[in-house]
Amino acid sequence: MKVMLVDDEPLALIGLQRALEREARDIEIAASFTNPKEVIAGALLHRPDAVFLDIHMPEVDGLRLGWQLQAAVPGIEIIFVTSYDHYAVRAFQLYALDYIMKPIQSQRLRQTIQRVQEKLQMKKMLRAAPDANVPVIRCFGPIRFQLPGSEPVVPKWRTSKAQELFAYLLHHRSQMVYRSLLLELLWPDVDEAKAASHLYTTIYHIRQTLKTCGLAETISIRIGDLETGYRLDLGNTRVDVDVWEEEMRGLGVLDKGTVSRYESALEGYSEDYMGNYAYLWAEHERERLRLLWRHHMKMLGEFYERNDHADKAIEVFRTIQKMCPDEEDSYFALMKLYHSLHHQAGVEEQYWLLKERMERELELPLSEEISDWYRQWKVAGGAHA
Structure with a gap:
């Protein structure tokens, strides 16, 4: 089992590493980080099975970093190391595999290691299971x-x-x-x-x-x-969610040889996780999986854009927009794509759809970047610039 450790306190990081080495001989500690900004790159490089992640770090939201890790490396397991009390920790359990309270107790750490091992074994069995x-x-x-x-x-x-x-x-x-x-x-x-x-x-x-x-x-x-x-x-x-995550984990680099696999895998996300039920306890997992899907869909759209397939890129970003109507990125991407095609009405449609969504429905200001881009586009004569 390959793991990564993240804690902004060097002494806490050393203590966790020693505790893991003491409790389990089959654990490989691939890397340790005190700077959370290095974590995503480290995860992409080492592809660990699990990350022990401090939830409370200066200037960094550990919960958000956990989501980003799971988007960057599908199937990675997150174990929060936290000083929060039991009631606050319940929220983290909604999508993290487990949590450990500081100071770390040996028995509790053993339980966590066992849980990670069981989850990895379950994934191994899943890959071996005959689909039909x-x-x-x-x-x-x-x-x-x-x-x-x-x-x-x-x-x-x-x-x-x-x-x-x-x-x-x-x-x-x-x-x-x-x-x-x-x-x-x-x-x-x-x-x-x-x-x-x-x-x-x-x-x-x-x-x-x-x-x-x-x-x-x-x-x-x-x-x-x-x-x-x-x-x-x-x-x-x-469970279809597990199957889908395994498929996403195995996609590898997106290029001309793998793009059809990306398309097929992303089509497996047809609706949100338990999206028909208003269960608050499912919201973190729902958001995590949506983030994972959106991250790879955005990669696919940008791939098509770079390879001069604007029509396919537009289809991808419209799909993102339909699933995640509150995210500005898809509107902005479509505005720029329509501009590249000299489709003035398309740019206007996306701008006013976004403005209506953000200002009237969500009561949030439109981002300055998008507002500035639109103003410059108008000044330059729109699609005829």
Whole structure:
């Protein structure tokens, strides 16, 4: 297992490195960084399996850096090293594999190492799994079950709580989720004894739904020791998000020989992760995957632009715009592309669409860079400049 370490405090970095070397002999520490600005380049160079990342660094948002890492190196696992208390850390769990509190405790570090190893093993099994002969759970858009040789089906849940509980366990697949956390998430205003009764009933309903959908022999809900929590075991069932990330991880350099693979892989992102559900706990993962997709789509669009395929570049940036209407980059890219084609109406359309979106709907100012570019374009005579 290859890892990278990031902490702006040199002593903390040395301490973490020694702790990892002491707890696991099979860990290769590829690189350590005290300067977070060097981290993305280091990850692209070393391609680590996991990064131990300090969440609180001067002038750097560790959470955002984690997203950028996962966009630059698809499939990389993030473990936050933080001084935040337990309640703040819950937010990081939504897309990070794990977290470690400072000062680092040996037992907790061992648990994290085991979790990383289990995740890597799961990925290895996923790559070896025959695509056509195993069930698939689809999470882009609504959750759907797909048996071999069949079309995806949206399961009929007995209650909305059953749907959310299954989605939450799936979100944390192969991890034990504490019973107390589930009670707080789903029944925060209900007496504990009554909430526990609701939980048992809801677990039963989920099992019945899995049985109805033909997945009871493959997917199971395991109960922890002393009923402390629940874990969703998927058996050989694949999750489309995992498959897609593995595909993205294997893309390599974008060039004329690989562009068709990029196109095919990016088409796999048809909708946002659990995009049909307003689950706040899914938002970080939803944003992470969207960022990963957008990063590579932007690369594809710029590749087409450099290779004089303006029509294909326009199609790519319009797709980004449709999926991420609040991002300025796609509008600006389209403005410049339409300008290169002397398509004045296209430039005007994109500018006014963006202005309407930012100023009226989001109540944010348009960026000075885009405003200046548009003014200069108008002064120069637009498409006839």
